Amino acid sequence: MKSASSVSRNSLNQSRRLVPRMRSGLQHDAQAFPAPVRRLLASSFIFVIGRAFALPVMVLFLTRQFGLSQHAIGWILGGSMLVATASGVFSGYLADRMPKPRLMAWACVLVALSSVLLSLAAYAWLAFLMLALIESALVLRSIALKSMLADYLSPAERARAFSMNYLLINLAFALGPLFGTWLFGWNMAAPLWIAAGFALLASWLVQNLAVAVPADAALQRSAAVTPARFSDTLRDLRQDRRLLLFTIASMLTSFVFGRFITGYLSQYLISSRGVEAAAELLPAMLMVNTIGVVGLQYLIGKRIQAQSFLRWISLGITMYMLGLAGFMFADQRWQWMLATALFTVGEVIVIPCEFLCIDMIAPPAQRGSYYGVQSLATLGTALNPVVSGYLLTHFSAHSMFMALISAALAGLLCYVLGMRARPRCAVIPAPPSKMLSLARPRAAQRMAGTAVRTLRGFF
Secondary structure (H helix, E strand, O other): OOOHHHHHHHHHHHHHHHHHHHHHHHHHHHHOOOHHHHHHHHHHHHHHHHHHHHHHHHHHHHHHHHOOOHHHHHHHHHHHHHHHHHOHHHHHHHHHHOOHHHHHHHHHHHHHHHHHHHHHOOOHHHHHHHHHHHHHHHHHHHHHHHHHHHHHOOHHHHHHHHHHHHHHHHHHHHHHHHHHHHHHHHOOOHHHHHHHHHHHHHHHHHHHHHHHOOOOHHHHHHHOOOOOOHHHHHHHHHHOHHHHHHHHHHHHHHHHHOOOHHHHHHHHHHHHHOHHHHHHHHHHHHHHHHHHHHHHHHHHHOOOOHHHHHHHHHHHHHHHHHHHHHHHHOOOHHHHHHHHHHHHHHHHHHHHHHHHHHHHHOOHHHHHHHHHHHHHHHHHHHHHHHHHHHHHHHOOHHHHHHHHHHHHHHHHHHHHHHHHOOOOOOOOOOOOOOHHHHOOHHHHHHHHHHHHHHHOOOO
C-alpha cells in the first residue's frame, strides 16, 4: 500500500506534467485564431485584470473614502449596475451603427477616466455617477467584443473564441484580487489608478483594428436593410420571439448562477451555520470553482456547436440543478465541494451556450443589438440576493433552493421553446471567414505583426 507522501509526490509530478501540456494546447489553439482575434482576446485579458485589481476592494474604498453605511454602498453598487443594464440595448444599437473597434477603444478610455475621477471624488453622488459610467462602458465594450468575434470567425469557431475569452476573464480574476488587496493597503486609490492604466493599454491594443473591419458579403447585404433609427431597431427586436425567449432564459440562468458563492450561498451559510463556518467553507468553494473553470472551460467550450446546442444547454442546466440539490442537503465538507464541482461544470457549459444561442439567431448587421438585449439578463444576477434574502428570512432554507431549481427548469423550458419558435426572418449564414483577405494588405500585415509581438508568450 502506498504511503500518503508517495501519493502526494505522484500527484504533484502529474500536475507538473499536465500544466505544460495544457499551456501548450492553449497556445496552439490561440495561434489558430486570426491575428485580430488574438489581439481582441489579449485586450480583453488586460482590461479585465485591471478591473480585477479594483473591483474586490470597491466596498472598502467607498467605506473609507465617504464613510458610507453598507446599506448605502449596496444602493450605489446596485444602482450603477441597473443603469448599465438599462443602457445595454442602446449600446448594442451603437455597435451596429458605428465601427466596433472605435467603440471598444472609447469604452476603455471612459473606464480609465472614470476610475481616476472616482479616486478623486469628494461626494457620494459623484462616486455613483462614475461607477454608472464605468459599468455602462463595460457593457458597451462587452457587446462590441462579442460582435467582433462573431464578425471575424466562422460559426464553428465562435464557441471556441467565447470560451477562450471567458477562460481569460477567470484567469484575470484569479490573479488580480491578490495584487489589488496589497495595493489597497499601500494606497486605497492605487487599485483604481492601476485599473485605469490597464484600460488605456487595452484601448491601444484595439484602436488599430478599425482598419480591418470585416467586409463580409452577407454583412454588406444585410446592412442595406438595417433600421437607421433606434425606435425601428426596438420594433424589430420586439418582433423576434426567439430573442425574447432566449433573453428570459438567460435571465433565469443568471438568477441561478450569478454570484452563487458570494451571493445566496454566503447568505445561506451565515444564516444556518454561522459566520465562522461560512468563513471556513466559502474560500474552499471559491477555490474549487476557480480551478474547475480554468481547467475545464476551454476544453469543454470548444466542443460546443450550434448543431448540438439543445443537448449541451440541457446538460449544463441539469448540472446546475444537481449542484443546487447537493447544496440543499450538504452536511459534510466534501459534500459541499462535490456540489460546487457539479455546479461549476454547469457554469462552463451554460456560459458559452448563452452567447451561442444569440449568435445563431442574430442577423449579421444586428448582432450588436441582439447582444445588447441579451445583456438584460444581468437583471437576474441583481435580483438574486434580494429574492434569496427574502426567502431565507420568511421561509425555510430549502424553499430558496427549490426556487432556484425551479428557475433553472423554467430557463431550460424557455430555451426549448426558443429553439422551436419560428425565425423572424431568414438569415443567410456567412461563409467561412475571408475577411482578413479583404482588409488593406499593408494595414493587415502591420496589425498581424503587432499582434504576434503582443501575444508572444501571452497564453
